[in-house]
Amino acid sequence: MALDKNQIAQRIAQELEHNTYVNLGIGIPTLVANYIPKGIDIEFQSENGVLGMGPFPFEGEEDPDMINAGKQTITTMPGAALFDSATSFAMIRGQHVQLTVLGAMEVSENGDIANWKIPGKMVKGMGGAMDLVASADNIIVAMMHTNRAGESKILKQCTLPITGVNCIKKVVTNLAVLEVTKEGFKLLERAPSVSVEEIIAATQAKLVIEGNIPEMQL
Amino acid sequence: MINKVVNNIEEALQGIESNMTFMVGGFGLSGIPENCIAALSKKEIFELTCVSNNAGVDAFGLGLLLQRKQIKKMISSYVGENAEFERQMLSGELEVDLIPQGSLAERCRAGGAGIPAFFTPAGYGTEVAEGKEVREYNGKPHILESALTADFAFVKAWKGDTAGNLIYKGTARNFNPLMAMAGNITVAEVEELVPAGKLDPNQIHTPGIFVQRVFQGEKYEKRIEQRTVRKRE
Numbered sequence: 001m002a003l004d005k006n007q008i009a010q011r012i013a014q015e016l017e018h019n020t021y022v023n024l025g026i027g028i029p030t031l032v033a034n035y036i037p038k039g040i041d042i043e044f045q046s047e048n049g050v051l052g053m054g055p056f057p058f059e060g061e062e063d064p065d066m067i068n069a070g071k072q073t074i075t076t077m078p079g080a081a082l083f084d085s086a087t088s089f090a091m092i093r094g095q096h097v098q099l100t101v102l103g104a105m106e107v108s109e110n111g112d113i114a115n116w117k118i119p120g121k122m123v124k125g126m127g128g129a130m131d132l133v134a135s136a137d138n139i140i141v142a143m144m145h146t147n148r149a150g151e152s153k154i155l156k157q158c159t160l161p162i163t164g165v166n167c168i169k170k171v172v173t174n175l176a177v178l179e180v181t182k183e184g185f186k187l188l189e190r191a192p193s194v195s196v197e198e199i200i201a202a203t204q205a206k207l208v209i210e211g212n213i214p215e216m217q218l
Numbered sequence: 219m220i221n222k223v224v225n226n227i228e229e230a231l232q233g234i235e236s237n238m239t240f241m242v243g244g245f246g247l248s249g250i251p252e253n254c255i256a257a258l259s260k261k262e263i264f265e266l267t268c269v270s271n272n273a274g275v276d277a278f279g280l281g282l283l284l285q286r287k288q289i290k291k292m293i294s295s296y297v298g299e300n301a302e303f304e305r306q307m308l309s310g311e312l313e314v315d316l317i318p319q320g321s322l323a324e325r326c327r328a329g330g331a332g333i334p335a336f337f338t339p340a341g342y343g344t345e346v347a348e349g350k351e352v353r354e355y356n357g358k359p360h361i362l363e364s365a366l367t368a369d370f371a372f373v374k375a376w377k378g379d380t381a382g383n384l385i386y387k388g389t390a391r392n393f394n395p396l397m398a399m400a401g402n403i404t405v406a407e408v409e410e411l412v413p414a415g416k417l418d419p420n421q422i423h424t425p426g427i428f429v430q431r432v433f434q435g436e437k438y439e440k441r442i443e444q445r446t447v448r449k450r451e
Contacts, residue, residue, distance in 0.1 A: 047319065048245045049389045059447040064248060064440035065376075065388035071246035071299075072446040082388060084395045084423075085245070085271070086327040089320030093338065112343075123307065123316075124298030130346060131320030134339040165343035 002174040003191050003216075008142050010035045010218050012101055012172050015140055021045055023092065023132060025102030026070045028142040032101055043077075045097050047128040049088050052080030069128065089128070093135045100136035102129060104143045104168075106158045109205040111168045111180045113141060114160035126163060133164030145173035145202045152204035154178065154185060175199050177216065183208050189216045219414045222382035222406075222432045227257045230405050230431050234370050236263045241326065241366075241397040242270040242280060243373040246299070246443045249390030250279050251374040251407045253435040258372075259283050267291040269366055271322060271393050273303045278441055287311070293366070295319035299443065318346060321363050323396055329365035330399020330428065338363055371401025374435070375424070378408035379417045382426030391423065398428045407435040 003011065009031035016022065016036060023045045024030050033055075036042055044053040046068040053068060054075035062073040076082075091097050106114040113133055116126040133139055146152055154171065171178040176199045177189040184206035190199055192215050200207060224230045231254065234240065240258075244250030255274075259282035268289050274280035283289050284302050291313040297303055306312035317325070318340040328336055337360035341347050351362040373394040376387035384406055386394055398404045406424075411434035 046389075048248075049392050056446040056448045058450050062442060062445055062447060063388060064442050065390040067246065067248050067389050067442075067444070069245075071248070071443040073442060073444065074446075082391060085319065085323035085392050086396050089323055093320055093340070123304075123314075125294060125296035125316045126318055126346075127296040128319040130318035130344060131338075131340040134318075134342060162344050 001191065001193050004174070006031055007218055008172055008174060011177065011216050012140055012142055013037060015099070015170070016040050016042055017098070020098040021051065021096065022099045022101065023047065023097050023136070025100070025129070027103045029101040029103060030070065045088070045091060046074070047088050047092065047132070049083050049085060050074070050076060050080060051083070051091070052077040054080070089131050092128070092131055095135055095137055097136065099138045099140065100132045101140045101142055102132065104141045104153070106153050106155055106160050107141055107143070107168055107171055108155045108158045109180070109184045111166040112158050112162050113164055113168050114158040114162045116163050117161045119161065129163050133167045139168045141168050141171045143171065143173055145175040152202055154203045154205045156205050175202055181208060186210070187213050189214055191216055192218070219381045220426070221380055222426060222429055223380050223411070224431045224433050227253060227433065230254065230407070230433050231257055231261070233403065234258070234261070234263060237265045238369040239267040239269065241368040241371040241401060242268060243392065243394035243397045244270065244272070244279070245389065245392035246272055247275065247279055247441045249374050249386065249392050249394055250274070251372040252279070252438055253407050254372040254405060255279055255282060259286060259288070264288050265290045267293070269293040269326070269368060269397070271295050271319065273297045273300045275299050275443065276302055284312070291315065293317060293322070295322050323393060325363055325366040326393065326396040326400045329367040330396065333365060335362055335364045337361065367400050367402065368397070369402050371397040371404040373398045373404060373406050375406055375408045377410045377412065377417060378406055378432050379412050379414045379426070380432070381414040382406065382429030382432045383417055383422045384408065384424035384429065385417060385421055386423050395424045398424045403430045404428055405430070406432045408432060409435060409438055
């Protein structure tokens with residue numbers, strides 16, 4: 001069965017490493033914070049200027065001066081720090097933030113990502129996405145494998161304006177876990193009960209398939 | 219002490235004219251100079267170029283200036299929350315320069331710090347890089363981005379003193395300290411204005427040297443864009 005958005009987040013949470021700083025994008029990536037494995041300490045960075053972001057506030061405790069990059073009201077954890085936007089992107093550009101998780105409209109087999117613009121339709125801006133993908137050491141993409149029309153979003157080449165070149169490392173979709181390699185997308189895992197054939201059918205890019213592909217463990 | 223206090227908002231805005239470039243601090247609606255924006259939206263000034271991370275919402279923040287078509291060009295990183303903005307942009311009435319957020323922040327900082335340009339990896343290989351010099355450092359391509367300055371910078375702080383020193387609160391800091399540095403005339407509106415000497419010098423975020431005018435805002439609405447909460451257990 002294909003994963004839902006929460007299960008995609010749950011699978012990505014398995015990639016989190018102890019004592020690291022992580023930036024989560026808007027949408028499915030935000031849900032990753034709900035599934036941090038036991039014994040793993042993570043500090044979440046939000047690019048509008050907070051390190052050590054905590055959960056949403058209790059009702060009545062919302063503070064207009066305390067939001068995340070999605071403009072949602074948040075809280076801070078003990079040990080949090082606040083800073084200006086230039087310092088925030090110094091953390092990102094300077095590779096002090098170890099992992100970036102973000103959504104995408106399209107990814108391609110050489111590691112390109114497109115997630116900021118649909119010409120003539122959606123022109124809202126890139127926000128911090130271009131800075132994040134240009135600099136992060138490790139970038140994991142959280143996305144659905146196909147669009148609403150059923151077309152693959154895992155492509156040989158992006159068709160939409162790109163956000164960054166040759167930058168993403170891994171893609172977790174509702175169907176599969178893929179790793180970007182020189183040979184193409186290497187199929188690492190498949191969603192429970194989803195067959196390799198189904199994944200091939202939903203993928204336009206070149207897939208590298210070696211041996212038996214294990215099911216994701218959630 | 220050099221006294222930076224102005225008596226009212228009219229004095230604070232004195233000298234701003236049509237065709238000028240101005241910066242506005244804030245991220246979303248958090249930390250925006252509400253009082254200055256509201257006063258600007260009542261002035262007969264047009265053809266403005268505005269540098270701001272976002273463009274407000276339809277009837278608040280910079281949305282007020284957009285409604286009156288006072289802005290001819292926006293320099294921003296994300297403008298998704300404003301229908302009138304989108305309409306003006308798609309119809310070609312409004313010129314829009316979209317810039318990666320980190321580059322926008324650094325371009326303001328550089329403008330205030332006397333650094334005319336810098337190389338950054340952000341945007342390489344994308345349409346943002348079109349027409350920009352590319353140089354490789356440590357095996358990685360970077361693009362040349364230029365500094366931004368403005369005739370006026372409008373910033374908002376939590377506390378300020380009569381010498382123009384500023385302290386921000388929470389994530390309302392964001393672009394404010396950077397734009398304060400980049401303004402030819404920087405106008406700071408604060409929630410609480412205190413006499414010089416009342417703020418701890420160790421805690422100052424923006425030293426008063428970057429601020430030309432300071433005043434206490436009449437009122438603060440401080441709207442929340444996305445109210446997200448969790449249930450008490």
